[in-house]
Amino acid sequence: MDSKALEELIAQYGPDAISIGIRAASALAMLLIGYWVAKFISGIVRKAMTNRGTDATLTNFLAKLVFFIIFALAAIPALAHAGIQTASVIAALGAAGLAVGLALQGSLANFAAGVLLIAFRPCRVGDWVDAGGCSGTVESISLFSTILLTGDYKRIVIPNSQVMSDAITNYSVMPRRRIDLVVGISYDADMRVAKDILKKLVDADERILKDPAPTIAVSELGDSSVNLVCRPWVATADYWATRWKLTEDIKTEFDAAGVGIPYPQMDVHFHKEA
Known part of the structure; x- marks a missing residue:
C-alpha cells in the first residue's frame, strides 16, 4: 500500500x-x-x-x-x-x-432460603441446633447451604431450603435451660425421702440457679413406679455436665437410702375355670 x-x-x-x-x-x-x-x-x-x-x-x-x-x-x-x-x-x-x-429452581430455592436465614438469623455460627433433620453446631451459613458440625465431629452440609422448610430448634440462643429429669421409684418407697434427696442434690450443686426455683414434684402414678420430676435451671453452657452429674448422684443417693428404682413389670393372673 x-x-x-x-x-x-x-x-x-x-x-x-x-x-x-x-x-x-x-x-x-x-x-x-x-x-x-x-x-x-x-x-x-x-x-x-x-x-x-x-x-x-x-x-x-x-x-x-x-x-x-x-x-x-x-x-x-x-x-x-x-x-x-x-x-x-x-x-x-x-x-x-x-x-x-x-x-436452577432448586438452587434458587436454596438461595432464597439462605437470604431468609441470613436476614432473620434463627441461628448463628456457634449455636447448637436441630435443623433440617440433623443436630450439631453451626459451622457456617452461606447463601446455598448450612454446615453443621456434629458432636462426634462429622461435617453435615444441608441445603438451605431443607433447613427453612422444617422447624429449627436453637439450644444456644437463650442464656439458661431447664433440665427435665423423670425418676421412677417403687410404690413401697417413701416419697418424702426421695424428694428430700432430690432437693439436697439440687441445693448442693452451685451450677443450678436459684431463680427460677427448681421444681420437684410427683408427676405420675405409673404402672410399676411412682414418677417424680426434677426440673432445675442452669446456664446453657452447664446443661449437659449438670444433667449427667445429677443423674449419677440420684442413683447413688437412692441406693444408699434404700429408695428402690423398679424395673417395669406386669402382674398376670390366671383363673382356672371349674
Whole structure:
C-alpha cells in the first residue's frame, strides 16, 4: 500500500477510530473507578458492621451485595458511553436469567432460603441446633447451604431450603435451660425421702440457679413406679455436665437410702375355670 492510499484511509477512518478509542478508554476508566468505589464502600460497610458485632455471615452477604449493586450501576453507563446498546444487553441478560432460573429452581430455592436465614438469623455460627433433620453446631451459613458440625465431629452440609422448610430448634440462643429429669421409684418407697434427696442434690450443686426455683414434684402414678420430676435451671453452657452429674448422684443417693428404682413389670393372673 502506497503512502497516498494510507493517507486516504487515515483521513477517512482516523477520526472515527480516535473517537472509538477515546470512548473505549473512558468507558474502561469508568469501569475501573466504579470497581474501586464499589470496593471502597463495601469495605466501609464490612468494617462498620464488624465493629458493631454483627454476625459474620450477614456482614459478608451485605458487603458483597453492596459491591455488586454499585459496580452494576457503574457498568451500565460505562457500556452506554462505549457505544453499546444497554437496552438490548439488559434484555438479553434478562432472558438468560429467566432460562437459568428455570433450570436452577432448586438452587434458587436454596438461595432464597439462605437470604431468609441470613436476614432473620434463627441461628448463628456457634449455636447448637436441630435443623433440617440433623443436630450439631453451626459451622457456617452461606447463601446455598448450612454446615453443621456434629458432636462426634462429622461435617453435615444441608441445603438451605431443607433447613427453612422444617422447624429449627436453637439450644444456644437463650442464656439458661431447664433440665427435665423423670425418676421412677417403687410404690413401697417413701416419697418424702426421695424428694428430700432430690432437693439436697439440687441445693448442693452451685451450677443450678436459684431463680427460677427448681421444681420437684410427683408427676405420675405409673404402672410399676411412682414418677417424680426434677426440673432445675442452669446456664446453657452447664446443661449437659449438670444433667449427667445429677443423674449419677440420684442413683447413688437412692441406693444408699434404700429408695428402690423398679424395673417395669406386669402382674398376670390366671383363673382356672371349674
